[in-house]
Amino acid sequence: MKASIVTIGDEILIGQVVDTNSSFIAKALEKIGVKVHEMQSVSDDRQHILQTLSQLEKNVDIVIITGGLGPTKDDITKKTLCEYFGDELVVDQNVLAHVVDIIERAFNRPASQINKDQALVLSKSTVLFNKVGTAPGTWMERNETVFISLPGVPYEMKYLMENEVIPRLITRFKRPYIVHKTILTYGVGESLLAERIEHWEDNLPEFIKLAYLPSPGRVRLRLSASGLDEFLLHREIKSQIEKLELIIKNDIVGYDDEETLEVVLGKLLTERNLTIGTAESCTGGSVAATLTSVAGSSAYFKGGIVSYATEAKINLLGIPSEVIEKHSVVSEAVALEMAVRVQKILNVDYAIATTGNAGPAKGESDANVGTVFIGIATPEGVYAEEFNFGQPREKVVDRAVNKALEKIYKEILKN
Structure with missing residues (x-):
């Protein structure tokens, strides 16, 4: 199963904003056994977006789009999606009530028409309700490909990924298990480390892949196992790490990506x-x-x-x-x-x-x-x-x- 991540916005392409959304989405997908096929950023251009969606529909099972859902004229994602799916925008009353409530409580003023337009959604889509912001997400399907559109604001995107998107993907698709384990080493360069563990690496099972992730003074070794038997994957990863520890125990200082x-x-x-x-x-x-x-x-x-x-x-x-x-x-x-x-x-x-x-x-x-x-x-x-x-x-x-x-x-x- 493959997914593509698309970020929309000129601000990303000119380097004004750093795309952190794609990294978060990719990690979330990997955890549930969905492999990210590619990431790309496209401009706020109708034709560019349409061409990108058309190409991806032929190659992947899931397309996740972030950005371009704001209330201003340069945010064109919803209108372009309408054109792509042959759909129309309609007001979702639950979203409208939510938007009005947020604006009135936060700014102590009535919601403007621009604010209310945040409640416009594709009529044939499944609305992903955004409790922490005003722009809802949407879930659409065409030719067996799922298209998910999310706001570009990072904390809103994260909320929808964790509470709406991931649970729905788990229900919608049968996925293999993917198990990752990262070993953090210090004080040994990548090339020397590779020499020391060459025999161990050459004898890894076919379903376990090793990646070297070097940075100044440290190298992370990431083991990734994929298959249908989750218990077997965890057991084999554990066994391989025990073998690795016999070789470079003094150079290992921790495990997992977050354990710096x-x-x-x-x-x-x-x-x-x-x-x-x-x-x-x-x-x-x-x-x-x-x-x-x-x-x-x-x-x-x-x-x-x-x-x-x-x-x-x-x-x-x-x-x-x-x-x-x-x-x-x-x-x-x-x-x-x-x-x-x-x-x-x-x-x-x-x-x-x-x-x-x-x-x-x-x-x-x-x-x-x-x-x-x-x-x-x-x-x-x-x-x-x-x-x-x-x-x-x-x-x-x-x-x-x-x-x-x-x-x-x-x-x-x-x-």
């Missing part, structure tokens, strides 16, 4: 009742931002100092100026001082420090661009390591953050 290293690290700190703080230079607070992006991080993250300039390292952290003069601001000695001093200032169990040249210019140090020293302070002591993360600047910062989290995670596991 910062989430895993947060759980570990919480379980062990430990605290952490940061002192950052070249990463500019990115380590702290990553740690605090996790809900509940206040239980273990006590604070961070962004000592970007040399004066801040001296005045805020208390690093002796002679240490900086002797070793340079980008050095092992300064990273050690930063880690130890912020650990003491914040009274935390563990501390992370970063100092380096992210580029593009060398700045206050002669160290090569891309050089970063990461200091780690623990209850047992402190150490620092030198890395060169290359260029560009964004890559240096991303890799430094990931490496810092990897180092502190592995350090905590030792104790």
Whole structure:
């Protein structure tokens, strides 16, 4: 079973709006065994939309459309769908009452005719009632293909996908089971990881596929199994992961897409009742931002100092100026001082420090661009390591953050 996702709107094509809807829809479909055949964005153009729908009808079972359902003249999706299906727009009284109620309560004024036109729906469609917004979704069928039109506002689209679309698709189609499991690894590059697990990968059952999903400092390994026996799929995925753990156990830090290293690290700190703080230079607070992006991080993250300039390292952290003069601001000695001093200032169990040249210019140090020293302070002591993360600047910062989290995670596991 195949589906296509179509986003409508010039704002997407010119880069003014980032399409997050397609990603959400694709994940929701995969969970119920519907494979996404393609995603595409089309302009607010009647002929473009008609051509797209005609092509997709021949190739897929499900077409999900988002966008173009607003009340203004540039929103043409409903009228174009009417033309495609040879239908007409009629007022849905339940939707109309809902729209009027929302406008009157939210803006304390009568609903205008433009607002009321949101209640216009295709006469032959099944209306997908939108409790969280004014634009309803619609469900249409032609030549065994289901066409679903949803509003482009993300939270409205998500509500309709979860409460209207997915339940109806489950009832309408017989689908295979699809089981995904993602293994999160840190500190090993994609090519080296592939070499180490080559034999294991070559012996995976035919119904299990492996995908490498690399990003700076980390590689996600996604196993996907498809078939009619859900119990068998889960059992075989579990068995294959157990075999994989025998090969790269020390490089695995978590499982599933949502279980990032910062989430895993947060759980570990919480379980062990430990605290952490940061002192950052070249990463500019990115380590702290990553740690605090996790809900509940206040239980273990006590604070961070962004000592970007040399004066801040001296005045805020208390690093002796002679240490900086002797070793340079980008050095092992300064990273050690930063880690130890912020650990003491914040009274935390563990501390992370970063100092380096992210580029593009060398700045206050002669160290090569891309050089970063990461200091780690623990209850047992402190150490620092030198890395060169290359260029560009964004890559240096991303890799430094990931490496810092990897180092502190592995350090905590030792104790």
